[in-house]
Amino acid sequence: MPPLFIRIFVDTWYNLLPAPWVQIAVMLMSVLCGGIVGGERQRREKPAGLRTLMMVCLGSALFTTTGFAFTSSTGDSGRVAAQIVTGIGFLGAGVILHGRGSISGTTTAATIWVTAAIGMLVATGYACAALGVSILIRVMLLAVRKFEVHRYGGMKAVGVEVDFAPDGGKTRVRIERVLVGFEGAAITTQWASSSEECERLSLQLHLPQHHLHELLGEIADISEVIRIERTSYADASP
Template sequence: MNWYEVLIRLILAVVVGGLIGYEREFKNRPAGFRTHILVCVGAAVTSMIQLYAIQDTTNMILHNPVLSSALKADIGRLGAQVITGVGFLGAGTIIHEKGSIKGLTTAATIWVVACIGLAVGLGYYFLSVSAAVGVYIVLVSLKGFETKFIDRGKIVKLEIQYKNKTGLVKKLEDYFDESNVKIKNIEFLIDEDEDEQVPHKSCLYTILVPRNLAASEIVQEICCNDEIIKVTLV
């Protein structure tokens, strides 16, 4: 492999990784521009190490045919280790925060960038460029389609101040069921009002709201209950 081929593959790895990483950086994700470039370049370097190892092994066997049965070069071993190792890096970008999971797409882009980097290092230029363009289109163009046509709902947190707990939970459950709202978590807190010496009761609801229902509508409906003093979006 000539030196200019090495440069071409490294530059292509930077371009491919930067293209996908720019989209993640623009969305303010945990792994962005530089991270994706480094992953792609690292994978490309690993692929080229494999090619150099095979070339050196082949030359050694040509000079010493006796070693043909003793020397082996596995072209897929290092690449498999890269794909496995990048899985741990992707796991670090996944954040679980009170009922919601963030970072799955970024973890997937890190993994696919590593795979594309392996293809770049092995010299599969058309495959590498086509895959990079396809991934970028998926990230940029299909986001609007997913938001518009795939109803996943959104996580909303409500802090509810109430007078009496009796019957409150049941009424809220009935309302949420009718509105197709899923309850993810309920936390009841009791604080003492130092000025009036009256128990001040509040609870925190974490709910999954359909996209066709605004959080403000839920707040208005809940406030109609006589037992509820105040509802705040957290």
């Protein structure tokens, strides 16, 4: 028989720990896995952040564990897992935003969906496998985005000027929140106040074209934005 250290990674924890310690360990691991994935979403200020994904992962683990309590005489345990998949779809749909000619939030919705799957995997006892998947997803969210920003779709170097009504400083906060979503791209900002009624933001962007359109579209959706003008445009090396 393999040593305990190896069995922790390859065997289900239900064969390694007695009740109720195995259930406690499974729940704690689900919270950890949700936190690993949710930390990236929280850092980028997405609607479903750290607490949300921790709760999604924990909830999925709880429902799956509860399903194990059903026997053939009381019901089908597989139905509980099936309803998790259905229910999590409604939660994911709630974070998808439809703007004017654009859709955002699909990556966050997919992250919620896969986090629920991680919670189900933890609840089956394969907690180390779930931990590995959580780390893989975190790496994907970070590394693949950087790859997209620098390689996919052709890079564009663009200067943009944005005039907006300050609204007591709230408009600047909204714009800064949009810019946070494009962290990793070459974005240089310069804020200036031309009057009490109007302020200007000068941007130097280096983005793939589809990300450029997404960024400008999100800024344009802010009602206090008065004008957006491109001051320069040049193809950049991929």
